[in-house]
Amino acid sequence: MGMRAALIALALALPASGCGLQPIYAGGSSSPVAQGLAAVTVPAIPGRDGWLVRNALEERLSVAAPGGASASPAYRLDVRLDDSLEALGVLNDDTISRERRILRARFQLIDLASGEILLDATAGSDAGIDVVSSEYATIAAEQTALENLAKDVADRMVRRVSLTLRERAGATGE
Template sequence: MTRFLPLAALLAPIALGACGLQPLYSGGSSGAVAKAIGQVDIAPIEGKAGWLVTNALKDRLGAVSSGGAPYRLVVRLDDQISELGVRRDNSVTRERRTLRARYQLVDAAQGTVVLDQTAGSDVGIDVVQSDYAVIAAEDTALERLSTVIADQIVARLALYARRRVQADAQPAP
């Protein structure tokens, strides 16, 4: 059995290449997808969660609001904290913080929405005796959720950009 492992290791890249998988960011930062998602202007997002999501998106997209970008990303957030665990004396022991985003990618030249999707995540928070510790945990949860939301949005933007690049590369009939 162990003598077939080297052969399997040599054949694995060939089998993966035949399945049609392609790297999303081929070409690195100079690739077509990376260049396409780098041309997205992020519209201001309200609130503390909006500030965190905007910064996370800018970090991932490499976008700086220039005003001349061909696409504009509009994001609306819904940030909720709900009680999850309650003791007999009606004191809360656990909370759930949920952050949802509805985002639209707008073609700046035409003003049309080319992508309209949602992203979301949630996290549990232990409620302890110290109010300071609970507030710190809620803030940390919001920071974590903001990065998760930004990762989801960027992944979907990259998939959209790849489809656009592939469609533009197809010869006209």
């Protein structure tokens, strides 16, 4: 019984500890990180890829907002994107059989009060696309890849911003 109880206690403790990592929103929507994320404004990013990334970012940032209310902006997230298609598999007759879509973002988190750049980083993701005989199907696959990449890159940016805001909250002792 003692061994079984110890294993149950260990099993219950493991998910909570997460190898020493706290969840991003530790403390819920009232935590400094969640409030900080809710106070991040994202200016328009040019292009369809920019529209997709900005929507994905705003979706993720608003999740942190208590009751869905947006806080008055305290930070600005400036994003520059580089979206490219690269031919991977070239067949004997010079037709392309596979492409890779690469989406890279350079982003800066700026404190609106001081103008200080709190974070200057890059995030990127890529996806393989099969090029099929139907041009329409290939374009649709490229579009789906871009939508998925936009979400992935937005996730990566929000994680970095969250870590920056958590370190900042820790430094100011909030």
